[in-house]
Amino acid sequence: MEKEDDSVFVEMMGGYPLIRVLDFLMTFREFDYPLTAIAKNSGVGWSTLHTFFPNLIKNEFVIETRKVGRAKMYKLNTKNTIIRKLIELDNEMCEIASRELIDDYLKTHPDGDDNIIEKNKAILEDFEKEHTIGKKARVR
Numbered sequence: 001m002e003k004e005d006d007s008v009f010v011e012m013m014g015g016y017p018l019i020r021v022l023d024f025l026m027t028f029r030e031f032d033y034p035l036t037a038i039a040k041n042s043g044v045g046w047s048t049l050h051t052f053f054p055n056l057i058k059n060e061f062v063i064e065t066r067k068v069g070r071a072k073m074y075k076l077n078t079k080n081t082i083i084r085k086l087i088e089l090d091n092e093m094c095e096i097a098s099r100e101l102i103d104d105y106l107k108t109h110p111d112g113d114d115n116i117i118e119k120n121k122a123i124l125e126d127f128e129k130e131h132t133i134g135k136k137a138r139v140r
Helices: 008-013 017-027 035-042 046-058 082-107 112-128
Strands: 062-068 073-077
Touching: 008 017, 008 082, 017 035, 017 046, 017 073, 035 046, 035 073, 046 062, 073 112, 082 112
Parallel strands: none
Antiparallel strands: 062 073
């Protein structure tokens, strides 16, 4: 089920539990989380998460970083080639969505504020220049 505040990645790939979990982990890839937080923040049920999370670990898409008490902490394995490509795909999707938003604005506001248009174009150009695996843009 798509929500109004879904990311571009979820909107384009579908609101499947695996996609939601990957989206959450890509968005906050610098941090590690216990499974309860991954499930809650992804909007995925605990039992649903357990149906596919072992495969994420097995395929080294997710790595265990540490233990806090009895809870194991996990984060996205950004050293994994497939995950790196997935992040690149996500960034490309965000760039396309940003361009579409600018184009839509220009179509609906032909006499719009040139400063806003130029500012948005400048933001998009900056994004393209800094487009690296460590950067992430989200369009809501």
